[in-house]
Amino acid sequence: MKSNSAEAVFKKKRDRRRQLAKLPFEKKIEIVLELQKVAAEIRKDPARRIRPK
Amino acid sequence: MEKTLKAIEEMTRLGIIRAYAIGGGIAATYYIEPVLTYDLGVFFIPVKPGLDELAPIYEFARGRGYVEQAEALIIEGFPVQFIPVFNDLVREAVVNAATLTYRGVEGKVVKAEYLVAIALQTGRTKDRERAARLLDSESVDRTELAKILERHGLVDRLNQLEGEPGEE
Numbered sequence: 366m367k368s369n370s371a372e373a374v375f376k377k378k379r380d381r382r383r384q385l386a387k388l389p390f391e392k393k394i395e396i397v398l399e400l401q402k403v404a405a406e407i408r409k410d411p412a413r414r415i416r417p418k
Numbered sequence: 419m420e421k422t423l424k425a426i427e428e429m430t431r432l433g434i435i436r437a438y439a440i441g442g443g444i445a446a447t448y449y450i451e452p453v454l455t456y457d458l459g460v461f462f463i464p465v466k467p468g469l470d471e472l473a474p475i476y477e478f479a480r481g482r483g484y485v486e487q488a489e490a491l492i493i494e495g496f497p498v499q500f501i502p503v504f505n506d507l508v509r510e511a512v513v514n515a516a517t518l519t520y521r522g523v524e525g526k527v528v529k530a531e532y533l534v535a536i537a538l539q540t541g542r543t544k545d546r547e548r549a550a551r552l553l554d555s556e557s558v559d560r561t562e563l564a565k566i567l568e569r570h571g572l573v574d575r576l577n578q579l580e581g582e583p584g585e586e
Binding site for chain 2: 379381382383385386388390391393394396397400401404
């Protein structure tokens, strides 16, 4: 089963990844460091717990 | 991270390691979009292969006041995980590393074709996903990749990956 809408979304995502891939390495490392901060915040968030202790 | 790269380069100059190349998520980030990773993975060829190939690195690190954190060393504020080359493919990847520049500092990085090959060889879900992303990028020389995969018996792994439905 193929969905044209889904295909369009996937294409946009691929295009976005390719754009990001072209960024200077220095900029990419800045983004990695930001991603680390975001991930750390998510880990700290008690609402994230998916299983009762 | 530039000071971290300088320190690793210095280890090579001082003969603490024979050669190195950045691998893992940071190497992938060099070629594709930024990926979440927590340390700088460094494959290295030890000067003296043996039982404790990490010992000279840790000795150097202690001398510099770098601390250990889990399986990494914090070098100039950045966690670095040193991994001795553990098979012929990884050794070849280090020997044939490319040069990257980060804020004016040069470092060695595993070439995209070797990253794909190592990811296919390792075969975890995240490695296969990384291999797919690299293959989808414009950074992989398919002819070079085919030669590497042939040499290391990994052609079937690539065929299997490419036979799977595309990722979203």
